[in-house]
Amino acid sequence: xxTFDLALVWxxxxxxxxxxxxGSLLAAKKQFDIxxxxxxxxxxxxxxxxxxDIIINAGPPAAFTNPVYLLPPLxxxxxxYFLFSSIQRFTSLLTLFDAGGLxxxxxxxxxxxxxxxxxxxxxxxxxxTTAVGGGLLRDITANEIPALFNARDLYxxxxxxxxxxxxxxxxxxxxxxxxxxxxxxxxFAFRVVAWRRAWRxxxxxxxxxxxxxxxxxEPRLRD
Amino acid sequence: xxTFDLALVWxxxxxxxxxxxxGSLLAAKKQFDIxxxxxxxxxxxxxxxxxxDIIINAGPPAAFTNPVYLLPPLxxxxxxYFLFSSIQRFTSLLTLFDAGGLxxxxxxxxxxxxxxxxxxxxxxxxxxTTAVGGGLLRDITANEIPALFNARDLYxxxxxxxxxxxxxxxxxxxxxxxxxxxxxxxxFAFRVVAWRRAWRxxxxxxxxxxxxxxxxxEPRLRD
Amino acid sequence: xxTFDLALVWxxxxxxxxxxxxGSLLAAKKQFDIxxxxxxxxxxxxxxxxxxDIIINAGPPAAFTNPVYLLPPLxxxxxxYFLFSSIQRFTSLLTLFDAGGLxxxxxxxxxxxxxxxxxxxxxxxxxxTTAVGGGLLRDITANEIPALFNARDLYxxxxxxxxxxxxxxxxxxxxxxxxxxxxxxxxFAFRVVAWRRAWRxxxxxxxxxxxxxxxxxEPRLRD
Numbered sequence: 297x298x299t300f301d302l303a304l305v306w307x308x309x310x311x312x313x314x315x316x317x318x319g320s321l322l323a324a325k326k327q328f329d330i331x332x333x334x335x336x337x338x339x340x341x342x343x344x345x346x347x348x349d350i351i352i353n354a355g356p357p358a359a360f361t362n363p364v365y366l367l368p369p370l371x372x373x374x375x376x377y378f379l380f381s382s383i384q385r386f387t388s389l390l391t392l393f394d395a396g397g398l399x400x401x402x403x404x405x406x407x408x409x410x411x412x413x414x415x416x417x418x419x420x421x422x423x424x425t426t427a428v429g430g431g432l433l434r435d436i437t438a439n440e441i442p443a444l445f446n447a448r449d450l451y452x453x454x455x456x457x458x459x460x461x462x463x464x465x466x467x468x469x470x471x472x473x474x475x476x477x478x479x480x481x482x483x484f485a486f487r488v489v490a491w492r493r494a495w496r497x498x499x500x501x502x503x504x505x506x507x508x509x510x511x512x513x514e515p516r517l518r519d
Numbered sequence: 520x521x522t523f524d525l526a527l528v529w530x531x532x533x534x535x536x537x538x539x540x541x542g543s544l545l546a547a548k549k550q551f552d553i554x555x556x557x558x559x560x561x562x563x564x565x566x567x568x569x570x571x572d573i574i575i576n577a578g579p580p581a582a583f584t585n586p587v588y589l590l591p592p593l594x595x596x597x598x599x600y601f602l603f604s605s606i607q608r609f610t611s612l613l614t615l616f617d618a619g620g621l622x623x624x625x626x627x628x629x630x631x632x633x634x635x636x637x638x639x640x641x642x643x644x645x646x647x648t649t650a651v652g653g654g655l656l657r658d659i660t661a662n663e664i665p666a667l668f669n670a671r672d673l674y675x676x677x678x679x680x681x682x683x684x685x686x687x688x689x690x691x692x693x694x695x696x697x698x699x700x701x702x703x704x705x706x707f708a709f710r711v712v713a714w715r716r717a718w719r720x721x722x723x724x725x726x727x728x729x730x731x732x733x734x735x736x737e738p739r740l741r742d
Numbered sequence: 743x744x745t746f747d748l749a750l751v752w753x754x755x756x757x758x759x760x761x762x763x764x765g766s767l768l769a770a771k772k773q774f775d776i777x778x779x780x781x782x783x784x785x786x787x788x789x790x791x792x793x794x795d796i797i798i799n800a801g802p803p804a805a806f807t808n809p810v811y812l813l814p815p816l817x818x819x820x821x822x823y824f825l826f827s828s829i830q831r832f833t834s835l836l837t838l839f840d841a842g843g844l845x846x847x848x849x850x851x852x853x854x855x856x857x858x859x860x861x862x863x864x865x866x867x868x869x870x871t872t873a874v875g876g877g878l879l880r881d882i883t884a885n886e887i888p889a890l891f892n893a894r895d896l897y898x899x900x901x902x903x904x905x906x907x908x909x910x911x912x913x914x915x916x917x918x919x920x921x922x923x924x925x926x927x928x929x930f931a932f933r934v935v936a937w938r939r940a941w942r943x944x945x946x947x948x949x950x951x952x953x954x955x956x957x958x959x960e961p962r963l964r965d
Contacts, residue, residue, distance in 0.1 A: 320946065324945075324947045324950075327946070327950070328891045328892075328946050329943045329944060330943050330945065331899060332890065332891040332946065333946035336891060346797070350796055351583055353579055355799055356798060357797060360860065361860065361861070363861070373946070376946060377944075377946060377947060377948050380946070380947040380948075414579065414583065415584070417589070418583045418584055421583060421589065422583055432660070436660060437882060437888060437891065439885070442660060445546070445551050445555040445558065446555075450554075451554075452554055452555075452558055453554060498553050498600075499550060499551070499552050500543065500546045500547040500551050500552060500553050500556035500599060500603070501599065502603075573796055574792070574803060576802055635802075640809040640812070641802070641806045641809065645806055659882060659883060664885060665883060667781060668769070668774050668778040668782060668883065673777075675777055719775065720777050721823075722770075722774070722775050723769045723770040723774050723819070723823060724826040725824055725826075725827060726827045727773070
């Protein structure tokens, strides 16, 4: 399984890089300095995986034992430092990189959990946790409402779809390099199309609508 | 000890449900969508227990290995979705459900720690951590000042009392189903009465008072 | 190695005390009550070490198994309660105590990681994580922009220097009580001088400057 494990590391590192760039982009927007940019990139890129490895409980997280995981955040901070001033569409770019990280981490998180012997349901939950964990840390740290909870955005659903597909493909023995890339592309497309076309799910309360509430069901919040 | 362990799971699940409803209620107040509601419910309901299980360090947390833990957050999101629009007193309801979760988690957290071989003092600390951890995550994520630190509210003291009582009862061999229910009721009542009657402890600095400071000891904060 | 391990515990406890006071000072500034003060002191003082011990994955964290770790936060809350009202320079004091904790934790975090068998690079990363982790939790909880990301402040660089020095001294066999104190003093001085003299590193984007941006490279953020 050497080849497969190696492929998993590469997928994971690609996800780390995508998330790292999203962290450095947010740092630029928030006017952090270059150190803060590298640190926020590390937190986003490595946070989800560290949470995953701590929960699986199989020794120190890869991000701490394999120094190669430190390179993507440094690269991301450098990339944003040199190229950002010519960027036109900040939010679009952040969303695209974030979607790339999400697409790869929901796969690698689920696979790592399956490999550690968790049942498929638990593996899907952990895959989603890995995929959304880093972005959640990023947004909490930068004092933003997390994208995860933003009602203008479908964020967890693509990750959930990707993790479920991965677990199903693994269970029927059809998971390989090709299907992995297919799942990643699908999740990425799902997330980006949902964002461009402003797909929505209903609000948390029946009868309430965005930008105010429906007549006849207005909220009567009393403190 | 099968019966006892089973009772512990039931108490834990009841606490999970209470906290899950508090998460979905806050999601509704914040106008999150239905997915965000289920996710915030999961974070609150499972967060404290996951922190507890990671600290005890006895394999993957129950929330990830036992899929039954995923049902209460889904149930809570559905409950709030269908019933919230007729709710009159939002904050009261959230406080009551939060108090229910607190009352149960300070017991189960302490018991799990004692069962894992921690000393009674450590078990009390972990019980309080479990009880307040989920709510802390909830409030940080939703960008609220955590109830834990809100000087208008006694939050940690009831949890501390419940965890201490549990550890003492366990140490003298008097912990059983009946005393467990008694402790839970006591903690719940302590929390709710303290909130209704606006019981307070002193502020962090001697001589300072709420809504301004006492004459003669005014704060001279210089940057 | 009994003496060395004991010295490590004392250094660690001193760092815990410094960070605990910084937590209680922030609690006072935020008008938390005395319980919130003790809790925030605990979170700051023990948070970084708990994260470290969870990542090293060597049984329950010291803060939970050794009750002596609970004394510094209680002492800090009492200290601030009785002495704070006569304090003149709040921010200066918080920064000094925070710098003391940082100086000690970047050493003890790196040493614990080396002692657990991590490679030197990983040990440095974990040392920095330990040193900045508690303060990050403090600032996130109190809804402040973390000092770690504040572009007006050098925060991570002194910790990184201290962790690297510790790992190098350890590798060449020159780490002992004397060099430990030297490293701590150096890190403390670096942090405090950088803060007093307002040393800066460049912002996250080339060509941008603090308080607005350079002409010719103005940010064209489009949503």
